Amino acid sequence: MRGEAQRVPLDREVIVTWISREILPHEAGVRAWLRRAWPHRQDHQDIIQEAYCRLAGAALEQVHNPRAFFFQIIRNLLLEEMRRARVVRFRALSDLDSLGLADDLPSCERVVLARDELQQIHALLAAMPARRRRIFEMRKIEDLSQKDIAARLGVSENVVENETAKALKTILKAFSEASPAQDGAKIEYEHDAGRPVRLG
Amino acid sequence: MSMTQDDPSDWVDECAADWVVRLDRLHIEPHESADLQAWLGQDVRRQGAFLRAQAAWARLDGLGAPGAVAVPARHGLRHRPDRRAFWAGGMAAGAALALGGGALLRRDSRLTTTVGEVRRVPLQDGSVATINTDSTLSLGFEPQTRRIALGKGEAWFQVAKDSARPFVVEAGLVRVMAVGTAFSVRRRNGAEEVIVTEGVVQAWRADVPGRRLTLRAGERARIASQGAPWTRVEQKAALEQSLAWREGEIVLSGQPLAQAVAEFNRYNEVKLAVDDPALADQTLVGRFDANDPEGFAQAVGIALRTPVVQVEGSIRLGRAGG
Numbered sequence: 001m002r003g004e005a006q007r008v009p010l011d012r013e014v015i016v017t018w019i020s021r022e023i024l025p026h027e028a029g030v031r032a033w034l035r036r037a038w039p040h041r042q043d044h045q046d047i048i049q050e051a052y053c054r055l056a057g058a059a060l061e062q063v064h065n066p067r068a069f070f071f072q073i074i075r076n077l078l079l080e081e082m083r084r085a086r087v088v089r090f091r092a093l094s095d096l097d098s099l100g101l102a103d104d105l106p107s108c109e110r111v112v113l114a115r116d117e118l119q120q121i122h123a124l125l126a127a128m129p130a131r132r133r134r135i136f137e138m139r140k141i142e143d144l145s146q147k148d149i150a151a152r153l154g155v156s157e158n159v160v161e162n163e164t165a166k167a168l169k170t171i172l173k174a175f176s177e178a179s180p181a182q183d184g185a186k187i188e189y190e191h192d193a194g195r196p197v198r199l200g
Numbered sequence: 201m202s203m204t205q206d207d208p209s210d211w212v213d214e215c216a217a218d219w220v221v222r223l224d225r226l227h228i229e230p231h232e233s234a235d236l237q238a239w240l241g242q243d244v245r246r247q248g249a250f251l252r253a254q255a256a257w258a259r260l261d262g263l264g265a266p267g268a269v270a271v272p273a274r275h276g277l278r279h280r281p282d283r284r285a286f287w288a289g290g291m292a293a294g295a296a297l298a299l300g301g302g303a304l305l306r307r308d309s310r311l312t313t314t315v316g317e318v319r320r321v322p323l324q325d326g327s328v329a330t331i332n333t334d335s336t337l338s339l340g341f342e343p344q345t346r347r348i349a350l351g352k353g354e355a356w357f358q359v360a361k362d363s364a365r366p367f368v369v370e371a372g373l374v375r376v377m378a379v380g381t382a383f384s385v386r387r388r389n390g391a392e393e394v395i396v397t398e399g400v401v402q403a404w405r406a407d408v409p410g411r412r413l414t415l416r417a418g419e420r421a422r423i424a425s426q427g428a429p430w431t432r433v434e435q436k437a438a439l440e441q442s443l444a445w446r447e448g449e450i451v452l453s454g455q456p457l458a459q460a461v462a463e464f465n466r467y468n469e470v471k472l473a474v475d476d477p478a479l480a481d482q483t484l485v486g487r488f489d490a491n492d493p494e495g496f497a498q499a500v501g502i503a504l505r506t507p508v509v510q511v512e513g514s515i516r517l518g519r520a521g522g
Contacts, residue, residue, distance in 0.1 A: 012229070012230060012231070015251070016251065016254045016255050016258050017258055019251060019252075019254075019255035020254075020255035020256065020257075020258040020259040021259070023255065024252070024255050024256060024259055027252075043209070045209035045210065045213070046209050046245055048248070048252070049209060049212060049213075049244070049245040049246075049248035049249045049252065050244050050245055050248050051248060052247075052248030052249065052251045052252045052255075053244040053245070053247040053248035053251065054244075054248070055248075055251065056247060056248070056251045079502060121260070139224075140260045140261065143261075146221075146224065146225040147225070157225060160225070161221055161222060161225050164221045164224070165217050165218050165220075165221040165222075168217040168220065168221060168253065168256065168257060168260075169213070169214050169217045171256060171260065172213055172216075172217055172252070172253060172256050173210075173213070175256060176213070
């Protein structure tokens with residue numbers, strides 16, 4: 001998983017963009033699996049955070065199936081922990097296997113996921129206090145800098161920064177709490193070969 | 201997980217969001233901020249949360265545009281073999297646990313289970329016998345007594361109250377008597393084992409009827425099956441583990457591999473064997489399907505980093521060159 005020593009590290013911006021497009025949309029599915037396979041663990045968020053750290057150091061340019069890769073990282077984290085603790089839970093392992101080997105989502109599912117996500121984000125924005133929503137829209141939709149937003153609204157840059165951060169936290173938290181539409185456990189679709197496959 | 205900090209994960213996420221927005225305001229690169237580097241420190245969770253927050257921030261770019269949120273490209277859809285099917289191939293011999301199967305019962309009848317089978321059988325008096333793998337029971341219900349002979353194996357009895365008719369289980373020379381209670385009896389080499397889950401039972405040896413042992417809920421006793429009539433009673437025994445077989449499970453809590461393997465072999469025709477003596481003492485923790493030795497072997501292979509090979513109806517653990 002770690003790249004070889006001579007590998008040139010990817011630019012941070014490239015990594016962030018790739019993660020935002022290829023990994024983030026699958027987080028809900030990973031969480032759904034964690035909840036199903038490890039319902040009693042309290043540290044799902046810790047596992048997710050540690051997985052993202054691994055992703056930052058991985059040879060992403062060699063990844064062909066990001067969703068499977070994400071699951072593979074989670075799997076490795078759990079396996080390493082099992083080895084340390086000498087705890088073996090076969091059911092979790094076999095579940096993990098079936099997920100790690102699952103094919104990537106077909107394109108129609110991806111579009112549905114993205115559309116649901118967009119709706120979700122707009123719903124979150126709609127529920128925010130008016131000033132926060134306005135600031136966030138100016139920053140992310142109208143692409144104004146924080147400084148320009150402060151000047152236009154006649155507030156300090158600190159206010160803009162605080163409101164923007166609060167909006168981002170709300171959205172991040174929503175990503176952590178998968179909506180039913182994004183909960184892969186509930187989505188079934190026909191595989192290319194006509195075989196029903198249970199996702200996530 | 202390997203962590204150096206004990207911050208709650210929600211707090212880590214919030215700090216990560218603060219950092220992303222602060223960098224956005226000041227137009228500096230993440231690696232240029234010494235404060236950020238100090239915060240990221242050695243905690244991999246912080247590093248992961250920061251990357252995730254950055255990714256979420258990037259994903260929100262151009263939110264208003266039509267078709268805004270990026271649809272990830274589809275990558276490498278390839279056919280892969282289903283490993284579970286591979287394991288299932290060797291599982292044919294592992295008979296399904298037939299819990300809840302209400303076998304019809306004649307008076308004075310014999311009840312048997314095959315290897316890997318667990319049967320739950322209602323008896324004519326309202327008691328229930330749950331019979332473990334590879335066991336034989338003979339029932340002799342009479343007006344004055346309810347007698348059950350455990351020929352081999354193990355069974356757990358939930359005894360219907362009937363003070364006029366004691367319920368007596370015979371295991372070799374050992375007798376276990378209850379009025380209304382729940383207990384199990386298992387035949388083992390050299391000793392019979394009695395576990396009481398509810399109420400009180402009396403146990404004794406048929407050749408020493410005057411020496412009776414009173415056992416209460418939560419106690420496990422081993423009684424010599426022949427020779428000197430020694431007994432050993434354990435209080436607060438881990439009963440749920442010992443009786444996990446009722447749910448078709450084997451529960452390990454630090455038992456050595458050799459013992460775990462012996463336990464699996466009680467339930468399955470596909471036998472496990474430990475070829476590397478160094479492995480036999482390795483202890484394991486876990487909860488397994490009793491009739492899935494392949495799954496257990498696979499888990500052991502991963503946990504102990506040892507080869508697992510299937511050879512003619514057996515599974516060898518730790519075989520060199522396997």
